[in-house]
Amino acid sequence: MFNKDANEDSSAQPRPAQAAAGRNPAPSRSSGGATIGPSIKIKGDVSGDEDLLIQGQIEGKVKLGKHNVTIGSDGHVKADVHGRTVVVEGQVEGDLRAKEQIILRHTARVEGSIAAPRVTLEDGATFRGGIEMDAGGKDGKPVVGKRADTGREAAAERDSSSAKVASGDNKGAAGAKESGKSISV
């Protein structure tokens, strides 16, 4: 679920916290970092030096600029969230900012603003707010897609397979030419 880089990093050089978790695994820790469980409610700022999975509720701020933050499907966050990558599967009311990527999964409900070099929205995700599209991608322009790397291909595939092309296709244009008048009021 976390991005591949994070997993590779952690497998190559386990951080002390993870090593400790391996020796004496605690229920509140996932393999990739810390987890805030579904029954936990936090009011205040959350910061740290490892990846975070939020399944509980947070009001305040989440600042993990160098690490990955995942708001799980049970997570409910009323906070600004800063991370290296931010993945949302649950609910967020607040601004999301990531150094690398923001992903809104199809179950996500987000109200706030988004700023990241790469933004991915999955179909079904509910988002209200602003998306900054000049948040400093490699060539100065961020990548925004439906799913990582496959946005265009998926769109083309859907066009050809699932979408029913109505008989009115191109009739629309024809209709515009035939009956649609340009009106200047």
Place this chain on the structure above:
Amino acid sequence: MRYAGQVYNLPMKLPWRSRVETATPEEISPETPDPVIDIYSSPGLEEALRGLPDDEGCKVLDLGPSVADNVEFVSSFATYLQIIDAIDRDPLVSDLDGGGFGRLSALQPLVDQHRRSFSLVLMWDVLNYLSSDQSERLLQSVAELCLPGARLHAIIFATNTMAAMPNRYRIIDSSRLAYEAATNELRGAPNLAPAAVQKLLQGFRVEHSFLLQHGVREYVASRKRWFVKK
């Protein structure tokens, strides 16, 4: 199976499913069917995009819900996209804003933050679902949010009935839109005449309208240099 000079037409049960064999009722998923999707040409969208400034820094205001394809399309030319989702599709909360389907309370902070900064407004299937008072409030705010000369593209059903909930619109390319029906239920439509739409679009001047054969009228309007705020 065919041999030279001999044709065997014996009914034969294949161990695998024939391509024309239908699924048994037990195999059909009980999930709700996929929404009906129709793709139509959109001369209005094409016209609205044509009028955008070439220089970078274009900001887009989408009054509809977030749709992944639309976000991706807009990202190819805009630096900022604001999604309002002005029509609440949840009937439990649809009356919170004074009747009708509008969710307009979030607009004023937006106006304070982004006054006169948007170059393109996408207003698809919105006005038919708002009361006249709500439409007036919405369009007042939209006019304040837009730069002079900004383009507004509106889709309004010009029929006597319309879907009970607004369709979802998906940009296929710069001249085609997919309409995704949210429901099969119908309700009465205000069937706004072009003159009534122009009256509602305070702060904008309608430059083009296109009546399409499937009962939709598309409008392309541009923001006046100045307008009187009511």
